[in-house]
Amino acid sequence: MFDKYPFTVQENFIRYVQIDTQSDPQSTTFPSTEKQKTLGRLLVQDLLQIGVPDAHLDEFGYVYATIPANTDKQVPVICFCAHMDTAPDCTGAGVKPIVHTNYEGGDIVLPDDPTQVISPADHPYLRKKIGEDIITASGTTLLGADDKAGVAVIIDMANFLVSHPEVKHGTIKILFTPDEEIGRGVDKVDLQKLGADFAYTLDGGERGSFEAETFSADAVTITFHGISAHPGYAKDKLVNAIKVAAYFLDQLPKDAWSPETTEDRYGFVHPVHIEGMTEKATLQFIIRDFYTHKLAAYENSLRDELELALSKFPGAKADFVVKEQYRNMKEVLDNHPQVSQYAIGAIARAGVPVIEMSARGGTDGSRLSFMGLPCPNLFTGEMAFHGKHEYVSVQDMQKSVETIVHLAMIWEEKAG
CATH class of the missing domain: 3.40.630.10 (Zn peptidases)
Known part of the structure; x- marks a missing residue:
C-alpha cells in the first residue's frame, strides 16, 4: 500500500x-x-x-x-x-x-x-x-x-x-x-x-x-519566608530565606528520590526551579510515580523534611502548596x-x-x-x-x- x-x-x-x-x-x-x-x-x-x-x-x-x-x-x-x-x-x-x-x-x-x-x-x-x-x-x-x-x-x-x-x-x-x-x-x-x-x-x-x-504527577511549590534586616545590623535579627531553602534542599536524599538515581517503575521528587531574595525564596518541585497513591507519600516526606529545616532557623516560615498535574x-x-x-x-x-x-x-x-x-x-x-x-x-x-x-x-x- x-x-x-x-x-x-x-x-x-x-x-x-x-x-x-x-x-x-x-x-x-x-x-x-x-x-x-x-x-x-x-x-x-x-x-x-x-x-x-x-x-x-x-x-x-x-x-x-x-x-x-x-x-x-x-x-x-x-x-x-x-x-x-x-x-x-x-x-x-x-x-x-x-x-x-x-x-x-x-x-x-x-x-x-x-x-x-x-x-x-x-x-x-x-x-x-x-x-x-x-x-x-x-x-x-x-x-x-x-x-x-x-x-x-x-x-x-x-x-x-x-x-x-x-x-x-x-x-x-x-x-x-x-x-x-x-x-x-x-x-x-x-x-x-x-x-x-x-x-x-x-x-x-x-x-x-x-x-x-x-506517570501520575503533582507539582509542589514551597515558599520560604525569612526576616529581612540591614546586614550591617542583622545579628540575631536576620533570617535568610535563601539559606533556609538551600539547607532544606541539601537535606534531601542523595541516593534516592531523584531522576538521576531512579529508573524503571520508581518515581522521583525533582526540584525544577528556584528563585529568591533574603526575605522570600521559592522552590518548585515535580513529583512523579506510576502509582498515584505514592505521590502523597512523597509529599508527606517533603513536608517532614521541611519542618526539620525550619526548626534549624527560628523565625522562618514556609507555605507548602500541591497542584495536581496529571494521572x-x-x-x-x-x-x-x-x-x-x-x-x-x-x-x-x-x-x-x-x-x-x-x-x-x-x-x-x-x-x-x-x-x-x-x-x-x-x-x-x-x-x-x-x-x-x-x-x-x-x-x-x-x-x-x-x-x-x-x-x-x-x-x-x-x-x-
Missing part, C-alpha cells in the same frame, strides 16, 4: 523544526509564547492545501481539523494529537536540521559545536539505525523532534488518506496543541468542538513502542481495551515488532484520558529529546505514518 507512496514526513519535519516554538513555564499567557502560533498557522495552510477544508487555528493556539469519513459504517470518531511546543530545557531558536543519509554507524559529530557528539555508546538505539537516514540538529540547539516528528507524521497521514479515497475510514480528527512541555497542553482545549470518541498522541520514541501507561492514563484505558488492542494491531500490520512500554513522563493523553477522551501514545522515532543530542530516523517517522493509517482502517473494519 505504501510501496509507491511519496512520503512527505521528512520535508515537512525539516520545515517545522526551523520554527522556534519553545514554551515558557514562567509565562502567564496562553499559549505561553506567541511564537507557537507561527507553526500553527503554517500547519493550517498545509492541511488546507492537502484538502482538509475545516483546518483552523483558534485564539489559544490549538489547531483543529477534520478528515471526513468515507464509509457508511458508524465508526467511532478517532483523533490524532501532537504538540507543537518544544521544551524549555534547551533553546529551539535557529535550529539547523542536518540529514545524515544512510547512517553507517559510529559517532555523529555536530558541526556547530564539535564537543557535542551523538554516540552509540550513549544512545544504543542508534545501533539499530544503520542504513537509515538520521536527522539531528547542528550542536547549539535541540532538534524539536519532540514533538514535531508527531506533527509531521499526522500531516503525512492526512495527505495519504485524502489522496487515497479507496482506503476506508471513519471521521478522523486532528489536534495540535501548544504548551504540552510545561503541563498546560490541554488547559484550553474544546473537547465538544473536537468531537472525538477516542484519541492517540503521537509523542513516543523508538519504532514500535506503544504506551498505555504514564496515569492506565486507570482510564483499562476500561477501554479496544483502544490499545487496535493500536497494537496497527503497529503489527505496519510490519513492526510491538514494544509495550510505560512512559516515565506524561503526554497530553494523560490528561485527555481523565477528561473523557481515552488517549494512549504511539511512536514517532523521536529520541534523546530535550537536549542537543536529539535525533530522529526518517524511516521511523514513515513507519509511524503507516501505523496510524492502518489504525484508522482497523477502526473502520471493526465497526458494525
Whole structure:
C-alpha cells in the first residue's frame, strides 16, 4: 500500500523544526509564547492545501481539523494529537536540521559545536539505525523532534488518506496543541468542538513502542519566608530565606528520590526551579510515580523534611502548596481495551515488532484520558529529546505514518 507512496514526513519535519516554538513555564499567557502560533498557522495552510477544508487555528493556539469519513459504517470518531511546543530545557531558536543519509554507524559529530557528539555508546538505539537516514540538529540547539516528528507524521497521514479515497475510514480528527512541555497542553482545549470518541498522541520514541501507561504527577511549590534586616545590623535579627531553602534542599536524599538515581517503575521528587531574595525564596518541585497513591507519600516526606529545616532557623516560615498535574492514563484505558488492542494491531500490520512500554513522563493523553477522551501514545522515532543530542530516523517517522493509517482502517473494519 505504501510501496509507491511519496512520503512527505521528512520535508515537512525539516520545515517545522526551523520554527522556534519553545514554551515558557514562567509565562502567564496562553499559549505561553506567541511564537507557537507561527507553526500553527503554517500547519493550517498545509492541511488546507492537502484538502482538509475545516483546518483552523483558534485564539489559544490549538489547531483543529477534520478528515471526513468515507464509509457508511458508524465508526467511532478517532483523533490524532501532537504538540507543537518544544521544551524549555534547551533553546529551539535557529535550529539547523542536518540529514545524515544512510547512517553507517559510529559517532555523529555536530558541526556547530564539535564537543557535542551523538554516540552509540550513549544512545544504543542508534545501533539499530544503520542504513537509515538520521536527522539531528547542528550542536547549539535541540532538534524539536519532540514533538514535531508527531506533527509531521499526522500531516503525512492526512495527505495519504485524502489522496487515497479507496482506503476506508471513519471521521478522523486532528489536534495540535501548544504548551504540552510545561503541563498546560490541554488547559484550553474544546473537547465538544473536537468531537472525538477516542484519541492517540503521537509523542513516543523508538519504532514500535506503544504506551498505555504514564506517570501520575503533582507539582509542589514551597515558599520560604525569612526576616529581612540591614546586614550591617542583622545579628540575631536576620533570617535568610535563601539559606533556609538551600539547607532544606541539601537535606534531601542523595541516593534516592531523584531522576538521576531512579529508573524503571520508581518515581522521583525533582526540584525544577528556584528563585529568591533574603526575605522570600521559592522552590518548585515535580513529583512523579506510576502509582498515584505514592505521590502523597512523597509529599508527606517533603513536608517532614521541611519542618526539620525550619526548626534549624527560628523565625522562618514556609507555605507548602500541591497542584495536581496529571494521572496515569492506565486507570482510564483499562476500561477501554479496544483502544490499545487496535493500536497494537496497527503497529503489527505496519510490519513492526510491538514494544509495550510505560512512559516515565506524561503526554497530553494523560490528561485527555481523565477528561473523557481515552488517549494512549504511539511512536514517532523521536529520541534523546530535550537536549542537543536529539535525533530522529526518517524511516521511523514513515513507519509511524503507516501505523496510524492502518489504525484508522482497523477502526473502520471493526465497526458494525
